[in-house]
Amino acid sequence: MNLTGNIVTPGGIFRGVLRTEGERIAAIEPDDSVTGDALLIPGFIDVHCHGGDGATYTTGDAAQARKAAAFHLRHGTTTTLASLVSSPREVMVRAVEAFRPLVDEGVLHGIHFEGPYLSGARCGAQNPAALRDPDLGELAELVDAGAGAVKMMTIAPEREGAMEAISYLASRGVIASIGHTDASYEVTQDGVGAGARAATHTFNGMRPIGHRDPGPIPALFNAPGVICEFIVDPVHLHMGTVAFAVNAIGAGRIVAVTDAMSATGMADGEYDLGGLRVRVAEGAARLVEGGSIAGSTITMIDAFRNAVLGAGLTVPEAVQITATTPARLLGLDDRGVLAVGMRADVLELDTGMNLRGVVRGGSKV
Known part of the structure; x- marks a missing residue:
């Protein structure tokens, strides 16, 4: 699964792609070409x-x-x-x-x-x-x-x-x-x-x-x-x-x-x-x-x-x-932050801090 937006990580917030494999976060890749205003934060x-x-x-x-x-x-x-x-x-x-x-x-x-x-x-x-x-x-x-x-x-x-x-x-x-x-x-x-x-x-x-x-x-x-x-x-x-x-x-x-x-x-x-x-x-x-x-x-x-x-x-x-x-x-x-290897508990928010999507253990809710 690929999630795109402004990713909140322990090292800062940056635009890019968060990739999951199974229950885990497999990669977090900076990519300034990503469009959209989604904010990705940990569950x-x-x-x-x-x-x-x-x-x-x-x-x-x-x-x-x-x-x-x-x-x-x-x-x-x-x-x-x-x-x-x-x-x-x-x-x-x-x-x-x-x-x-x-x-x-x-x-x-x-x-x-x-x-x-x-x-x-x-x-x-x-x-x-x-x-x-x-x-x-x-x-x-x-x-x-x-x-x-x-x-x-x-x-x-x-x-x-x-x-x-x-x-x-x-x-x-x-x-x-x-x-x-x-x-x-x-x-x-x-x-x-x-x-x-x-x-x-x-x-x-x-x-x-x-x-x-x-x-x-x-x-x-x-x-x-x-x-x-x-x-x-x-x-x-x-x-x-x-x-x-x-x-x-x-x-x-x-x-x-x-x-x-x-x-x-x-x-x-x-x-x-x-x-x-x-x-x-x-x-x-x-x-x-x-x-x-x-x-x-x-x-x-x-x-x-x-x-x-x-x-x-x-x-x-x-x-x-x-x-x-x-x-x-x-x-x-294994959770609480967005980082490679962590459980893929990821929330997608809009600019008004409203919830748009929930992923728990790599599966969409």
Whole structure:
């Protein structure tokens, strides 16, 4: 397959031809004679997504997971984690067992547990009744059941037993991500020291920054080994905040995520998120009871476009936060950039940053 246009590579943007053979990129050839205004970028990698197209990952239903993954693939997400919410132990185990075959097939890259070891004070749209302190036996059961499928877990470091849980996750190769937390600066530092490598939707579900009581966000920014998620939509963050973060810690430490729920791609109305009722109006999802923001209704192409046209990031910076940095977070050295030998996950965009084509593993979607 030959794709032509303005190719975004680690070495810069140039006009030419990208050739694929099988699942891989076989050649990238500069050619100034190529016509057209297409922009070729690597496929998006979303490490935090709860569903879309009316389907949800949160119930552990394999058929719904296939539908949600297919929807986001059509919108440019070529690698995704299925994010679950705080739930009883048996629900979590069943979800792992249901999703593991999808991971083996490549429909999903893995599972992200957003909870249940979260702060009640910063639980947002998580079900308070499902929150609890970390349990190493529960963690071992989940990780063992996944046989490599469990990739990430969000945890509040201030909960009793959290440090031991973070260390255990790190020892099993699972990314511990600090989020939904009311922790102090010092406790957050301790969580990073215990092995946390990421931050879940930074700024959202966290104690705000105070100049005398800084809280978790400065501690996360000051930790060079921590990669921070950002929901790049104007409901969760002002685009100036996204620009501030890129200027503060660099695109190499930022991952754009959707945090998309089942209502993504659907009409306004009421939906379910982990047993809680959510009302979507004009693209904003909020709990019916209490009004907390309850995930987003964006896709990764929306996040990319918001980053460039809203936050003012350069195209290479936007590529970094939507593909390159998340690939590094997940330890994927075969994707996230356009280069010879990499998996041929390629997106074609027009000048308005709208998606015109998706190639995953060398096959057109």
